[in-house]
Amino acid sequence: QGQLAESGGGSVQTGGSLRLSCAASVSTSIPGCMGWFRQAPGKEREWVAGKYNGGPSTFYADFVRGRFTVSQDRKNAPVLLQMTYLKPEDTAMYYCAAWQTDWLGRCDWTVSAARRNGYWGHGTQVTVAS
Secondary structure: OOOEEEEOOEEEEOOOOEEEEEEEOOOOOOOOEEEEEEEOOOOOOEEEEEEEOOOOOEEEOOOOOOOEEEEEOOOOOOEEEEEOOOOHHHOEEEEEEEEOOOOOOOOOOOHHHHHHHEEEOOOEEEEEEO
8 A cells, every 4th residue: 555645734824825745655656646635624525636647747626727736856756736826715634645547548637536546645734814
């Protein structure tokens, strides 16, 4: 079973920035899909952003596109989530996950796919004050 660990959460004012990092343990072989998710109190977990491990393409949920950037220096390196122009509604526990592609090599950017055949970190809290 792989292990992921998030870091970089904290509290900021509206309009502020934070950078989250997701790193795998040394013994973890990282699958092809890497994503960030979040869950606010009383709400469903939702997908935020993702990329293919080592690949150049990035993908975003509409509610963060233009404000958040997901990046990775090289394959199997930590995956970063740069968050800018933060809003109070961005307040949530943020999780990273890694899971397998489908048989065509594509990632399904959904919570269900990540839960079905992937592994997760324990989360890092992001709080945005108004």
